[in-house]
Amino acid sequence: MLHQRLAASAVLLTLLGILLHFDFHHPLFGVGGLLLLPLLLVISLLATAELGEMLIKGGLELRLKHVLFSVALVHLLTFIPSLMDAFSASGYPEDCPVGRVGWVGVATVLAMCWLFLVEMRNFKEPGGAIARLANGMLVVVYTGTMMSFLTILRTIQVGDEGLASAWGMLALISVIVITKCGDSGAYFTGKSMGKHKMAPILSPKKTVEGALGAFVCGMAAAVVFGQWIVPAILKMADTGASTDPETGPMWAWALYGLVITAAGMIGDLAESLIKRDAQVKDSSTWIPGLGGVLDIMDSITFSLVPAYLFWISTWLTGS
Numbered sequence: 001m002l003h004q005r006l007a008a009s010a011v012l013l014t015l016l017g018i019l020l021h022f023d024f025h026h027p028l029f030g031v032g033g034l035l036l037l038p039l040l041l042v043i044s045l046l047a048t049a050e051l052g053e054m055l056i057k058g059g060l061e062l063r064l065k066h067v068l069f070s071v072a073l074v075h076l077l078t079f080i081p082s083l084m085d086a087f088s089a090s091g092y093p094e095d096c097p098v099g100r101v102g103w104v105g106v107a108t109v110l111a112m113c114w115l116f117l118v119e120m121r122n123f124k125e126p127g128g129a130i131a132r133l134a135n136g137m138l139v140v141v142y143t144g145t146m147m148s149f150l151t152i153l154r155t156i157q158v159g160d161e162g163l164a165s166a167w168g169m170l171a172l173i174s175v176i177v178i179t180k181c182g183d184s185g186a187y188f189t190g191k192s193m194g195k196h197k198m199a200p201i202l203s204p205k206k207t208v209e210g211a212l213g214a215f216v217c218g219m220a221a222a223v224v225f226g227q228w229i230v231p232a233i234l235k236m237a238d239t240g241a242s243t244d245p246e247t248g249p250m251w252a253w254a255l256y257g258l259v260i261t262a263a264g265m266i267g268d269l270a271e272s273l274i275k276r277d278a279q280v281k282d283s284s285t286w287i288p289g290l291g292g293v294l295d296i297m298d299s300i301t302f303s304l305v306p307a308y309l310f311w312i313s314t315w316l317t318g319s
Contacts, residue, residue: 006228007292012296016176019035019036019039019227020036020173022035023036023169024165024166024169024237025235026088027165029086029087029135030081030086031085031086031165032154032155032164032165032166032168032169033082033151033154033155033168033169034082034083034085035289036088036151036154037079037082037151040075040147040150040151040154041072041075041076043147043293043297044071044072044075044143044147044148044150045068045071045072045143046292046293047072047142047143047147047292047293047294047297048067048068048143048144048193049068050066050137050292050293050294051139051142051143051274051294052064052067052068052139052292054274054275054278054280054283055135055138055139055276056277057276057279057280058277058278058280060131060281061128061131061135062132062133062135062136062139062172063115063118063132063136066114066115066118067115067134067136067139069102069114070111070114070115070136070140070144071111071139071140071143071144072253073105073107073110073111073114073144074104074108074111074140074144074145074148075107075144075147075148075151076107076149077103077104077106077107077110077152078103078104078107078148078152080092080103081103081155082151082155083102083248085144100155100157101152101245101308104145104148104149104152107144107145107148107294108140108144108145109143111137111140111144112133112137112140115132115133115136115137115140116133119132119133142301143294143301146301146302146304146305147297147301147304149304149305149307149308150172150304152304152308153171153172153175153300153304153307153311154168154169154171154172155168155310156168156171156308156311158171158311158312158314158317163234163237163245165237166233166234166237167234167311167317169233170230170233170234171307171308173225174222174225174226174256174260174302174307175260175300175303175304175307177221177225178218178221178222178225178256178260178261178264178303179218179260179261179264179299179300179303180256181217181218181220181221181297182214182217182218182221182257182260182264182265182299183214183264183268183299184216184217184259185210185213185214185215185216185218186206186210186211186213186214186217186265187210188213189209189210189213189214189216189217190205190206190207190209190210190213190258191210193207193209193213194207194210195209196205196208196209198210198211199269199272201276202269202272202273202276203268203269203272206268206269214261214264214265215258215261215262216293217261218257218258218260218261218264219254219257219258219261221257222253222254222256222257222258222259222260223250223253223257225253226247226248226250226252226253226256226316227247227250227253230245230247231245231246231247232245246318247316247317247318248314248315248316248317248318249315252310252315252316253316255315256307256310256315256316259306259310260303260306260310263302263303263306264299264300264302264303265299266302267298267299267300267301267303268298268299269293269300270298270302271294271298275317294311
């Protein structure tokens with residue numbers, strides 16, 4: 001099982017690394033993140049299908065095809081600023097009242113309106129409509145609203161204008177690195193030293209010792225990433241810089257690692273709750289050793305909004 005997990009992780013990370021390389025060094029239409037948008041949409045729709053199937057297997061009612069449309073709507077509207085940057089002569093207007101993040105909220109409301117319209121059109125007798133709406137919005141918020149912050153992080157406008165795209169790439173990579181280092185720390189620490197169960201019914205294999213290992217590894221990864229890797233990448237991106245790029249203080253990166261790791265652990269347990277309640281082992285089985293898209297994205301999804309708040313605070317950018 002472990003060798004399958006490591007092999008699958010190596011393949012996925014290699015493919016992701018190649019795509020991130022091209023998005024960073026050869027951005028489509030000169031807009032950082034545009035190359036990743038189709039991938040982010042596919043990831044969210046696959047996660048939606050997996051989550052929807054789990055709810056249905058658990059005996060819950062759901063109009064899955066309409067939920068898929070709603071999630072796609074959320075992500076497509078979130079893409080608007082990037083698409084305008086690419087195809088509009090003046091780019092996305094910085095004084096737009098909606099802003100770059102506001103489209104997420106607008107799209108979520110429109111998605112809910114769509115699900116209401118579908119239920120109105122198909123209503124015949126009392127019973128079921130409210131449950132389908134509630135189940136549908138659970139999925140929309142989980143794989144639509146929350147995952148749309150993958151796009152928000154990649155296209156975030158922070159730091160110096162000339163390095164804005166680089167900062168966005170670093171923001172996205174930081175979440176992946178910290179959460180997965182935390183996951184690895186929890187796995188190996190729990191396997192070798194774990195004795196005290198953290199959530200014995202919800203997730204029997206998780207231990208207090210594993211959680212501590214996750215925090216140590218997540219915080220260490222954040223500090224190393226912020227103090228050494230980020231400056232190196234920024235200097236490579238801005239070859240004309242006369243001085244070495246600066247990042248936030250070590251305490252900010254350590255706190256960032258702590259919060260992101262904690263959010264990732266909550267996300268992991270949240271998916272465990274859904275799987276336990278639906279009585280399924282994995283969200284899917286198409287990735288050997290790792291399960292499905294939802295099993296890979298669970299910890300990352302819950303970390304995205306806290307990560308966004310850290311990045312807009314400028315604590316991490318030193319500006």
